[in-house]
Amino acid sequence: MSAVRNKRPVQFMISGTTELLAIVGSPISQVKSPENFNAWFARHNKNASMIPIDLQRDSLDGFVDTLRAWRNLRGCVVTVPYKHEIAKRIDVLSERAQALACVNVIRREADGTLVGDMVDGDGFINAVRRHGFEPHGTRALIVGAGGAGSAIAWSLSENGVASLTLADLDTARAQRLGALLAARFPAVAMSLQFDSLDPFDLIVNASPAGMPGNDVLPIAEDRFATLRAGTLVADVVTTPEITRFLELARRAGCRIQTGAEMALAQFGNLGAFMNMTPLTA
Template sequence: MKKFAVFGNPIAQSLSPSIHQMFAEQCGELITYSKILASEEGFAEAVHTFFSDPDAMGCNVTMPFKQQAYALAKVDDQAAQDAKVVNTLMRNHDGTLSGFNTDGIGLVNDLLNHGVTLTGARVLLIGAGGAARGVISPLLQAGVGALCITNRTVAKAERVAEETGSGQVSVIAPESCAEFKPTVIINSTAASLSGGLPLAMTSELLASCHTTYDMVYTATTTPFNEAAEKGGVPTTLDGLGMLVEQAAAAFAIWTGKQPATKAVLTALRKQITGA
């Protein structure tokens, strides 16, 4: 039986086992999929232990290990190279590991699934951590008209733009974001999980915005999207669809089979809302 896992810290909350089991049933694959809690200093050893099992085929990697995963793998995937972070590992026939980043394509696919036009869009990306790094290259490839990063520490945003944006990404201070006139605003921070906002959602900032996207998800509307709705933004999306879509991309890498995602997303939404 093919074995897969997700590594993280914390990891108990992960929905990945449920997602991949649904994919496996849909695609006729027999798998096991485990949650593995690793310490920051013990991540590499835990990964090697997992892959020492001859049935282990691949794993997902979540926070805070995505940069460590990049260092463990042979990386040919352009999105992972640009971001310098990996969220998907696959064992090759020779025992080496290949690394991929499916976060960005997961975000892009979820936006497109919801009818959001990215071609020519003016995208404001809030945050400059690993989550932001992973989506920049796929957003550029999707044909956005302009991509701008904002972050409380502007120097960090400038570093991310320089390392991942191929000269196509600009940086703006949080207090000046309204000047960018974004049509799509993406929150890559975890502010919503603690009930906060990553920046002030002013009427000036939201004036041209038709879509907000919060990369985290909660049982109810996230504070970020709630503020956007109050500001008149017509489309507000959370990160549950991104989670499903990035998982689908990883599943396809491991098995060569592309699962359908709509029914899986619907089932997960019911699971987290209790509906």
């Protein structure tokens, strides 16, 4: 019997018939979406490609106008620091994107209408469940009340956490998010202060702390002495994959979840929103 050869994926060159996706942010070098999407396209012989765009802030208006006119563009993923700024410029927003005033994915309709949603929280929930963590009835701490942090807080509340503590260097931003979530999810106990890490079943860094050029801890190092072994500790930072925050948690005996895991776990949600189903990692 002859050996069965593995069928190698077709490698497409970008051409005039290629369907494009974009991901926009700055710095863009730390994102994982292009490699995840393009590997999937190659495996499934799709004539499509995702391109990364490192955009200057003063070009956002022109960029969004270009999205409306870009006829071979299926959609765009939005990453730091533009999730809030771009949301203001989108034509139609989902309920959660409108409530949180941020987007991380945009679909371009055939007539140029731009539709936005925020699926960071969905990806986060997908990822924690792969670790065997079920949010219902748990106590969570989120450091960072920006785009990713607000989306994660929304999804955790939607999935029935018992309590949610929010922390941010911008206290007013954390207060606004806490008030929004308290009104939308009254059964969830909201707090803006914590003295110890011991009460929490889940701790999330949803801030830029730990990214290249921002090598600080989101939580003071001396507080790690109060961390309970077995707590799930997660980071949204994708580069480096194991941040100092996660390394300290792992040394304390905690389970950890990387930003790359969250990015991969929302792959299908991003694809579904851009009508690219079935799209699984």
